Each structure stands twice: as C-alpha cells, then as structure tokens.
Amino acid sequence: xxxxxxxxxxxxxxxxxxxxxxxxxxxxxxxxxxVEGDRVLRHDAAAILEHWAHGIGxxxxxxxxxxxxxxxxxxxxxxxxxxxxxxxxxxAAAVVFLFGTFYYGANTxxxxxxxxxxxxxxxxxxxxxxxxxxLLGFKKxxxxxxxxxxxxxKMAYILAxxxxxxxxxxxxxxVAAHAVDVPVQAMAIVTPVHDIATVAMLxxxxxHVFFAAVLPMSWPVxxxxxxxxxxxxxxxxxxxGWLAELxxxxxxxxxxxxxxxxxxxx
Amino acid sequence: MVDKxxxxxxxxxxxxxxxxxxxxxxxxxxxxxxLGVVLGGSLFKGFLLPDEVFAIPASGxxxxxxxxxxxxxxxxxxxxxxxHHGVQSLSLSRIQVVQDPFAKYPNDKAISQxxxxxxxxxxxxxxxxxxxxxxxxxxxxVDVAKCVGCQRCVNACPFDASRADWNFxxxxxxxxxxxxxxxxxxxxxxxxxxxxxxxxxxVGAISFTKDVPLQSDRGYDVNLRDAGWAALGFAIDDxxxxxxxxxxxxxxxx
Numbered sequence: 001x002x003x004x005x006x007x008x009x010x011x012x013x014x015x016x017x018x019x020x021x022x023x024x025x026x027x028x029x030x031x032x033x034x035v036e037g038d039r040v041l042r043h044d045a046a047a048i049l050e051h052w053a054h055g056i057g058x059x060x061x062x063x064x065x066x067x068x069x070x071x072x073x074x075x076x077x078x079x080x081x082x083x084x085x086x087x088x089x090x091x092a093a094a095v096v097f098l099f100g101t102f103y104y105g106a107n108t109x110x111x112x113x114x115x116x117x118x119x120x121x122x123x124x125x126x127x128x129x130x131x132x133x134x135l136l137g138f139k140k141x142x143x144x145x146x147x148x149x150x151x152x153x154k155m156a157y158i159l160a161x162x163x164x165x166x167x168x169x170x171x172x173x174x175v176a177a178h179a180v181d182v183p184v185q186a187m188a189i190v191t192p193v194h195d196i197a198t199v200a201m202l203x204x205x206x207x208h209v210f211f212a213a214v215l216p217m218s219w220p221v222x223x224x225x226x227x228x229x230x231x232x233x234x235x236x237x238x239x240x241g242w243l244a245e246l247x248x249x250x251x252x253x254x255x256x257x258x259x260x261x262x263x264x265x266x
Numbered sequence: 267m268v269d270k271x272x273x274x275x276x277x278x279x280x281x282x283x284x285x286x287x288x289x290x291x292x293x294x295x296x297x298x299x300x301l302g303v304v305l306g307g308s309l310f311k312g313f314l315l316p317d318e319v320f321a322i323p324a325s326g327x328x329x330x331x332x333x334x335x336x337x338x339x340x341x342x343x344x345x346x347x348x349x350h351h352g353v354q355s356l357s358l359s360r361i362q363v364v365q366d367p368f369a370k371y372p373n374d375k376a377i378s379q380x381x382x383x384x385x386x387x388x389x390x391x392x393x394x395x396x397x398x399x400x401x402x403x404x405x406x407x408v409d410v411a412k413c414v415g416c417q418r419c420v421n422a423c424p425f426d427a428s429r430a431d432w433n434f435x436x437x438x439x440x441x442x443x444x445x446x447x448x449x450x451x452x453x454x455x456x457x458x459x460x461x462x463x464x465x466x467x468x469v470g471a472i473s474f475t476k477d478v479p480l481q482s483d484r485g486y487d488v489n490l491r492d493a494g495w496a497a498l499g500f501a502i503d504d505x506x507x508x509x510x511x512x513x514x515x516x517x518x519x520x
Contacts, residue, residue: 005393005416012308019300026294069415069437083416087393106293177394177412187411 005084006091007178014175017095021102025110033148035248039229042148042221046107051225053100054164060093061167062202094171101164117147120154127151135217145241153211160204166197322389325382326403326457327444327476329361329464332490334372334504335471338365342377342463342472349451349462350440357434360442361463361472362427372504377471379463380429380442381486382406384478388430388441391422397430397439400446403457407443415439444474470494 006013031044043051067076067086077086108115126144128151133141149157170190176182182190212218220234235243343359351358362378386406388397396412397419399405408419408430419430419439430441445455445462453460457476464472470490479485491502 008393012304016301016304019297019304021297022293023297023301026290026297084418087414087416106297109293110290182412187409191411 017098018102022106025106050104057097064090124151147241163200170194329379330473331377345462345466349448387422388419391418413438
C-alpha cells in the first residue's frame, strides 16, 4: 500500500486543533494566583496545560523542522522514509502546538490581564539592569520588586509572540498547499518567512530553556510549572512586586503597623 | 510598555460579560462551531463524496531518443544543465546518458529521458503538488517553491535511472520540462519551442514529437538513423547489418 503523509491523510487535524483550543478555553474555569499559607498559586491547571502543549509542540517542531532542512541549513535526514517519518513527527507536533497556542490565545482574550502580565512595563530596563547586575555579582545592585514574570522575560515574550504568529500564519499556508493550489509567488514568500520565524523562535526557545530550566535560580519556578505552586519565601525574594499585587502583607509588618496605629491613637 | 493599572471600566463591568453575548459565550460557540464544521466537513468528504477522479492532460510533446545512434559525448547533458542552471554539470542534467564500459554495442549506451508519462507516478506521489502538470502545455514539471525535498517523486518514477532527479545544489526535485523554464537559453522552450538536447546533439540521436509515443521502451527509444547517418558509412538497422546505401527508416514512434 502506498504510504501517505499525515499532512495529506489527516490534514483536518491541523484545522481542528485551533478550534479545540478555543472551545476548551471557553469551557475552562481559571483560578487566579493566591497566597495559600506558605505557598503561592502561580499557575493553575490551564496555564500548565497551555504552557506544556505550546512548549513541547515547539520543541518537537524545532527539532523536526531543522532535520527537514532549515532554509540555509542542509537537510539532515536523507531521502525517502526518514523524510516522511520526520514530516509525520512535524505534523503531530504542529497539532499539539496549535492546540496549546490557541488555548492560550483564547484564554488571553477572555482575561486581558493574562496578556498584560506578560508585556514589559516602563520598569523593563531598570529592573533588568538591577536583576542581572545582582546576578553577575555587582554589589551596588539590589533585587527589584519583580512582578509575576521578570521584566526580561516579558521582553523575550514579544519575540516569542511575533515568531509564533508568523510560524502559524505561514505554517497554515504550507499545510493548505497540500490541498489547494497556493500560488508560487505566495509560497516563495511563505517558505523563507516560516524559516526566519523559526530561527527567531529557536533563539527565544534556547534562551528560555537556559534561564527558566537550566539556571538553578529558576528551579522553583520550573517546579511550579508542574505543581502550580511556588514557596512563599521564594516569591518574597524574587517576585516582591507580584506579592504586593496579590495584596500580601507580612504578618509581622501588619502587627507592627497595628501597634504603631494604636500608639499613635494613644 | 503598558500601564499596569486596571482599566476602571473593565473593573466595573467584566469584559467577558459585556453585551448580550459574553466574550466567553462567543469564544465557546466559535470553537464549537469550528470544531463541528471541520469534523462534519471531514466526514462529508470522507464518506459522502465520491472518490475524486483526476483527468491528467497529455503532455504537449515528448522526447524520442536513439540509444544506438548515441555516441556518448554528453553534449545533451551539458546543454540541459547549461540552459536550466547556467552551469555545465552532468549531475544537474535532467537527461542522463548511461554508459556501460563493459558492455558491447548496442547495449553499451542508454539515453534516459523523461517520458512525460500519461499517468505520471511522480505527480501522484508528490505531497505538495510541487510536481504537477503544467496547465498550458501539459508538461510534467516541478514548482520549486513548493518542493519540500521529500524525494518521493524520485522514488516513485518507475524507470531506472529515475527521471525525477534530485538537485543536490539547491536541494529540490527537478525533471525534464522540455525546456519550458530555461532562463539561460535565448530561444523559447517547451513543446512549442526548442529543446536544448535536441538542438545540440551532434548526431541527431534525440528527437521531439507532439504525438503520444507507443507506451513501451520501443516507443521512446526509436531508430533515428536517417540518410545522413547512412552517408557517414554507418549501418541504419538495429542489428548493424543493413548497408549504409539502403533507404533510411523513419522514426518508429508513431
């Protein structure tokens, strides 16, 4: 029997995945971050799902895409079966990636604060200078009151957002070319743009993995991407601005403030 | 940069509940309808529509060769590469002259030219329709921009050597297009124009016809040995027994 690529035999899954993501977001009840005793809820189940669906999809897409031949890099897989197998892996990853991304996108449309919390603020440069100056050992720098996400992460988010949008738009056109006659001129633009966006995504991905998984300082947050929670003490040190936004007040400070008030009243 | 302060309007009336249909209801409905359309469309296409029948138009022309007349000079291969790619490379030629130094005439040379098959396996195998039938000329050719380099066409071609080639420099499939797309040739190519290999063969071992050849090796590898060939003192029959003075035979393709 003639072997068929999943891009041909199961193309419908590519079109289905975004709608499943949007529908799932509509049916999802989200939980906001909250301090619970000595720990803080950082990511609810939906955040964990959208992060790993997008992240694992991206990782497999990057590997299989590079194997298939990334624009100026020659293809690493040979002809025939290895290429088809790699294309099938690319297909499966694209479906997972599309679900994760559209699930995140729809969740963000429902609560714009989830989008805003990822965008850099006016503190971006100042906080990043202080944060990484401290990391590099400069004593004059102190830890800035970072919010839920570091300002440096938020700046990188812009790159991830732009490359994701480009990869999805061009990728869907590449899939459409399996079913309809996409003009040559369009494909001549689509293919290099897809590859350039992939290079941008690769840059973000490598930096993200290094700063969010390899560096020991990031391990508490990495753990929270599985459990949902970070320790309160960690949050106090690394995300003071976020705790303040959550309305957290040090118990001692509260009592002290109360004492001060009573003394003042007397 | 964004203002981290909350929008007062949004605080008063949550955005997802604004209007008669909330944003959540809209997105849930959008996702559900889209899911239904894709699933329904797939089921409809898969079970209710009849299998698609593709009528592939015939090519506007065909190359005929006479392997027994070929002298193995490879001029056709050089011309093919030169007119298509601007370089003389035997590896980039879409027509291949295969020579066996251990075989004796008439089995020592074979010209492998694309047959522009009526039911092209290469076209059917291509997952991206990069290898397609040109609508104007019927020529089976490669749209390089769509080629993903899977080489299914190379493997699908039933002939040896495969008439769908792998361009190892630009990493895409390529095949004989009867010189339809020859940026380095002054004359117009394609079925209505000139074919570089036909034009340069010094012994006339390659010919062009617009009629569909007989679908066998004999239909494409024909006797092109004519009076001019006889005048050189060479035999004009396949066995090499007919005297050069005998009348020339016409191509037996059609």
